[in-house]
Amino acid sequence: MKTVQDLCTHKQKKKMDPKIVKVIGQLVDVMLRNLTVPKYVDPGTPMIKVRIGNVVIPNTLIDMGVIIKVMTIERKEKLSIKGLRPTPTVLQMADCSVVKPKEINPTNNPYDFPIVGRNEASKRIIPIAALNSYKTRWTIKARDTKKGQLHHFNNAREDGKVFSFDLVDFDGDEIRVTCFNVIAKEFYDRIDIGRVFITSKERLKPTQNNFNHLNNEWEFILESNSEVEFCLEDNSLIPEQIFHLTRISEIENMKSISMVDIIGVVLSIDPPNIIFKRDATRIKKINIQLKDMSTCMVELTMWGGFCNKEGQKLQEMCNLGTFPILAIEAAQIVILVENLLEQLP
Template structure:
């Protein structure tokens, strides 16, 4: 069928017409740079022009929805100057015809041999270079004579002329506006004052590094804490915050050093700001999860002004939820938004990081209408804020809705979701997805079985647990590899050694951690720590508990340290030590120990082979001991039945 491209579209767009939405043809596609940027050459049938496309449109090229020869409609675009030439930046477009022969014989816009007439200042049009050279006999006395054009002048841009007619300029919609001449009163009076008019507010998705002055109006959806860094340029500090505008565009803003001091206290989550005069840089995808290829860095000239949120056109948060069933096939380390009903919450436990610092970890389990459940791991302060609140709500008999913004997918022993520094948790948010999920759960969803995508998930247990029996520890040779094995065993304690259940420990602090090294007597009343090289009057007491654990397949010895010993015996090591050796109340001491015997626990075990003298032995450490929860254990059994009956 015949294809009608928009006449003189290139001249109109370069001239500043942003409302034309022209039909043009893609005559060339090239991949440039390292940021996966595509450059088009688009044509209106007569003229062609270089065009950069927004990276959010890259998928259309990769999936062949736009090809060389495609006729597209430019729905959103701007025109800017790059390396002293005009470039059209396409923000959005629609494919009208996928495959089509090249229309016309387009020439680069503004080229001397272009068939597009060049406009003279008086509105008339002169011949093209090729026609003039032909008509004026370019060969004279055997020499090439370069034709002269009176319209050759720098920085002449075409402009749409609303009053042009077919009589004055047939088939031509562009005229050329002469260069600006200052009024007589400003001549020879020094430089003109810089334009300080407010920058035009544009959508976040329209931002690109080729723009000059710009401003965005957006809501702060997340704010990070200040962080210290050290690199080749020296020490410094940095913080960032995320913005969301009324059109759903998101971008991260970063502030360094003195700029951090200037803006950190001003920025508040949930408030709307007008921000301008920042620089755009490629987003660091390792740390930035937002769907934007750029991020803003503020500098000393940047402005951040609080705006009234009068019309409420900017949403409080932007979610892109994925069903739990889809997370099972998602790529590891990718960032997702997920929403679900909280069906179990584990206690918060201390975890020692590789750098020697201690942090908190808490495990939740979420389910949704997809028939699947997933493990969610909370890290850091969020364990004692939102995590504690969720635990209390679940203990009261109410299963809350939890929306997770920017969780990270892990694939160790099944798929799970973990929090990172930019993750946000929303308990019972007032959004349509949460209300729909609540109606489903209250309407019968709470009674439906769900299959965990976090392999061998144990409700009431810790992360990525693999169920084993006591006999399997020996039969499968666990702990004999280079790395320790982590398993969960449901068992009882059949015996506890009471002659040496604790040791005397150093109470001094090293940084934000207690020393805990074994100390010895110094004189009659003092204690000496060889590590800290200090003496003190009172020591601490920490569990070093040797216990025999047993299930239906056999028994084995395991060691429990401070926190786990308290979970098993229900009191501190110091209380038990004073009861036995100071008060010498053997009856109460015996009652406490006997009360822990033959209770059923879910033990999280670390199994690792270690060297004792000249002999290799497998050491089993109890890192977590939770009393069996009948409700959680029943859910686990139902999950296992569902998993093996598929």
């Protein structure tokens, strides 16, 4: 690349043997399929026309190692520099962060310099798949696809509250975020399914497979210094939902308490039942018979709140003689006398 750069620019203080230039030029012609590369004066017009296949890019900048001089707003005000103009220029820094200059020198000479504010680098958004224990800072942009209920717990150390929600990013990778106690109370009403968030400063920890079915070795713990912002721009390219579907015929060969995603036709719905839990509280449940393309059937049990909204809607559709298609995420397999699939409350 250095050789191509030298051939494309006239260096004022560097002389090369004409014979060497001729040989190298022939090699470059072979590399570029006999395309003749015009020479340009450095640093006056470092722009060339490039053809990639059938695409022609008329104004391509040759990187000649030019240093961009940046001045802060504070220094500009201290020097009382006037006559600057706004600029659409965007600078990408070495750490991939982006800076949008406020102003720039209005003249078109090599001494132009952008004016930027301190700490104006935008947050570097990384994919969920790039998270690891060696990273100390990150920013994730993802959509909430699932929100758990706010649960109360008590153990030898404390009584508290906990809830979790799942995020999916542009690449379709997922991660679970868990909130405890004060943080759970603060964020429970702020997290809505379907909304896109930009989050940072969470605590990264290994996944607890007993409570997390996502295909990710890491999960987030939201803490008091964590940042969660709503993203209002167009995010239509981020998936709304991710399913890793399992055929019903494969369930009988899977271990009990495994988590699966399934989809099937609702054949029938049993009337709702009220049962008593171990702590003497009452909870509603309904049983649904599902059948998929494998021609196998399974019984799905819905608990609690699912019986009211989703269960009632399914019941109304079945009463009208239709057979709705139902997709379930993170259903837990329970092996009894016959295959029984339960969606946990």
